[in-house]
Amino acid sequence: MPNPVSRRTFLGAAAGGAAASVAPRSVDAAERHLPVRLEKPLRVESLSTPALLIDLAAFESNLAKMAESLKARGVGLRPHAKTHKCPVIAHKQFELGAIGICCAKVSEAEVMTDAGINDILITSPVVTKEKIDRVIACAKRIGHLQMVVDNTKTAQDFNDAAAAAGIVLSVIIDLDTGTRRTGIAHGEPALGLGQLIAKLPALKFEGLQAYAGQIMHVKGYEKRKARSEETIAKAVDTRALFEKNGLEVAVLSGGGTGTFDVDSNIEGITDIQAGSYPFMDLQYRAIGDSNSDVYDYFDPSLFVLSTAISKPVEQLITFDAGYKSFSTDAMNPEFRNVTGVVYHWGGDEHGMVQLKEPSQPIALGDKFELMVPHCDPTVNLYDYYHPYREGMVHELWPIAARGRSQ
Amino acid sequence: MPNPVSRRTFLGAAAGGAAASVAPRSVDAAERHLPVRLEKPLRVESLSTPALLIDLAAFESNLAKMAESLKARGVGLRPHAKTHKCPVIAHKQFELGAIGICCAKVSEAEVMTDAGINDILITSPVVTKEKIDRVIACAKRIGHLQMVVDNTKTAQDFNDAAAAAGIVLSVIIDLDTGTRRTGIAHGEPALGLGQLIAKLPALKFEGLQAYAGQIMHVKGYEKRKARSEETIAKAVDTRALFEKNGLEVAVLSGGGTGTFDVDSNIEGITDIQAGSYPFMDLQYRAIGDSNSDVYDYFDPSLFVLSTAISKPVEQLITFDAGYKSFSTDAMNPEFRNVTGVVYHWGGDEHGMVQLKEPSQPIALGDKFELMVPHCDPTVNLYDYYHPYREGMVHELWPIAARGRSQ
Structure with a gap:
């Protein structure tokens, strides 16, 4: 099987620091099967959200x-x-x-x-x-x-x-x-x-x-x-x-x-x-295993990174990922690393997170990883994966067949 | 307000008849705000499905x-x-x-x-x-x-x-x-x-x-x-x-x-x-009006064209549009021009249509327009609109901000 032998380097916005977290819009269709190397690696927390992550x-x-x-x-x-x-x-x-x-x-x-x-x-x-x-x-x-x-x-x-x-x-x-x-x-x-x-x-x-x-x-x-x-x-x-x-x-x-x-x-x-x-x-985790309610032979590796953007009332905080960032055919998204919180759909663009007994503080501007309810149709919403290791993203992987349902 | 002053002509696949129904993959990002003129107009029924239509x-x-x-x-x-x-x-x-x-x-x-x-x-x-x-x-x-x-x-x-x-x-x-x-x-x-x-x-x-x-x-x-x-x-x-x-x-x-x-x-x-x-x-139609159960001051103009592709049993026929072709946060899609049928979700790629008393025959290969449950997140699944008048598509309109939820 042929492997990607060359890797494109994404030079465009990379010089601009924060702007580098924006997925490039100019990748040529013919090269969408190759990783897009970032000129400068990015910390996960610096990504523009919502962003699709692979651990x-x-x-x-x-x-x-x-x-x-x-x-x-x-x-x-x-x-x-x-x-x-x-x-x-x-x-x-x-x-x-x-x-x-x-x-x-x-x-x-x-x-x-x-x-x-x-x-x-x-x-x-x-x-x-x-x-x-x-x-x-x-x-x-x-x-x-x-x-x-x-x-x-x-x-x-x-x-x-x-x-x-x-x-x-x-x-x-x-x-x-x-x-x-x-x-x-x-x-x-x-x-x-x-x-x-x-x-x-x-x-x-x-x-x-x-x-x-x-x-x-x-x-x-x-x-x-x-x-x-x-x-x-x-x-x-x-x-x-x-x-x-x-x-x-x-x-x-x-x-x-x-x-x-x-x-x-x-x-x-x-x-x-x-x-x-x-x-x-989350849908697959919920099917359970022989000795557990959770099917965890495989580990969740796909997450949506989302940012807390508004807090109109005490017991809720609103995140920037809704129907356009998760598929909605299964259950609701869940936080990867925070317990005592419940994500509710907040429409096309938002999630409204109920703060029951949050295991850590959540402030405006904080970014968190959310576990996806159903991977296939969620992936189909994004143009790129942001794969990361030890908190750093070195390249983007184009979701070249996104939207190809014909 | 500046208007699109030039219109690109999509020459690529247009020569190939059926192939012309495939949305171009090579439209330059800088031109995604302009209509893409088809060299040869297409009949709606000739489009590759699922396709997003505007009447x-x-x-x-x-x-x-x-x-x-x-x-x-x-x-x-x-x-x-x-x-x-x-x-x-x-x-x-x-x-x-x-x-x-x-x-x-x-x-x-x-x-x-x-x-x-x-x-x-x-x-x-x-x-x-x-x-x-x-x-x-x-x-x-x-x-x-x-x-x-x-x-x-x-x-x-x-x-x-x-x-x-x-x-x-x-x-x-x-x-x-x-x-x-x-x-x-x-x-x-x-x-x-x-x-x-x-x-x-x-x-x-x-x-x-x-x-x-x-x-x-x-x-x-x-x-x-x-x-x-x-x-x-x-x-x-x-x-x-x-x-x-x-x-x-x-x-x-x-x-x-x-x-x-x-x-x-x-x-x-x-x-x-x-x-x-x-x-x-469908979600807006269901809110009703002062003297009707249907809010129909505006007419539905957005449809997903889908093809019947399999008929494993007598009372069902399967269409090629599922979770990846409609948003699923509201109700189920409905046929525009057929009554006596019920669309059920059939997973990521399919809809399973129950044939109760179909008002017209539905055979394998037939293409039908489906009304969308919720327009915004459905639009967000597609790269192009196929606007049509009197059954003919003359150009594609790029959904240039699709996936731009950041």
Whole structure:
């Protein structure tokens, strides 16, 4: 996998001290897959807020833990890039042995293709001619692109487009694991689709996807394990049905950050599509573990830095991060290092923090790290990560696929 | 007010038909305040989805209605740019007589300053030296910048920074209208701050801000009217107290899309800070009017175009727009032109649409317009608007201040 060989230096505002904390607006699109080196390192507390932070110690530990855990079990790691949307991070995952990455959408895969990523599975179906053509265009540019398909008409359309482009496209059948969101039914319906794909000359059938999004956040390890084993068992049965009918299933891709430790033990699973593990979030922490209410095998590494900006009444202090700085589909943000305070949403631009028994004083101008409720859609709000080590930010990592939901 | 005098033509992908529906990634930051002309107009149905649409007929009617309504009452319109984050739209508001715009954050004001906007009120307090310096830098570049302040320490800091920069900064006192989010208490506390500001040589006291966010979404016109009149009455009293004490209050800024028709009739209010009126959203529609459950004085003009991409089971069909394509802080999206269907969130990338009694068939590949729950944080997810008239998109409008929450 190609690595970023050169690093741009951000000279622009860096000379101006405080102004250097402003993310550059002028980074050329073609270079958005590389880290942007700051001319002068910045202290975290000097950043302009709201700012999206990565605590590198926790982040690197998470990357290594997942990579080593799956390696020990002989299962491939195919991290989902829909979480980080950042080629810099994808390259780090490859350095630790990832076999490829997942992308949720074609436009996300285009950004990763531009960044030199050479092995991509697109995990969400597309059906329109425009999107099919864009998938084919990516497939022509990289070593290995796998596209999910979940119906016969689209399989035929992909075959026609691939034939017209003079390529053979690798195809994975997306199974409906019970989410009822995407995918074809297990058993005969899936087999029928597989048999069609096997016959179509410009498609290569490579395997099955069994991602069970509805199970990732089941609370309690034992419950989650039971649900996931039951769900994956059906995919394993479908796999057996395919092989009984002479269709080789090279790939059975499934699992996520919430079930990787269950699914990677199931015979037949070839790779795990975990996305959130580099960052974690409050939603994942809340799913609990076998002996704890908190799922803390991975450490939170993603934070929003926010500043206290107003204190109209005694028991509240207002911070500068609201709906535009956190996704709001899960719980509320929480302070990383302060207890006895409760963050309440204060609209688009603000959080109103209730001061119950704050474990430390909070004054106007103070900046604090907040844990994010749900990492993927929060990341999607920012242009850059500010990775830091020992309190210092040395470079910015562009979130090159931010907003690429097409 | 300067208008965009030249229009860039987007040549890049435009030659490729379907590819032209992809927003350009290469627009130079310095030109992000101008419309991006498409070489070849696109039909709405040909756009790559999810795409953010503006129905120009509704949008232009909304702009005109608000402008004319306030003009008739002799009250200034100072639209809030935190909603649209788009200099192209700000310029249109000026063309219809806006006296200035509001920005929520300094980084947003910087984008509008870059775009040649000459009169800006920053409506949310800042307290750190870095942000204070950036406010001063904007103030040096444009004709008239007003900054809100809600405490004496920050007033002093702004005075020192303005003096060091050799300017006199216009200051508005932010009143806590009962939101308890930002602002100083009415009456004596506000007066004390006003008297300090009046004494500080590098600050010019210009007036009061009384924005009551908590009232905008009170359901029912009569209730909303009563609440707003009661709230604004306190600001009018504080204004009287200032004037009794020899402080001229040139500005009393308040109101929003939900209360403009109430507040603009109150003696003493000088300008209305409405943001959402160009677009409307489901949350505003739900507040109701005097004789209707729906507040429909303004028409919805903002939509997300989304494609049906999978149909795993009979009663559901999955669309390609989820948490990353709509803000989730309010209700669920709704179809514009189809009844008998219910949109449910399907995670980061999808919506799962329940087919109860669809008023028209929905097949894979079909694209539909969805009404947005809350316009401001939804806009903040996209890089471009696709404005259309009679089904055709002729240009893209960059959301130049997207992500500028600092």
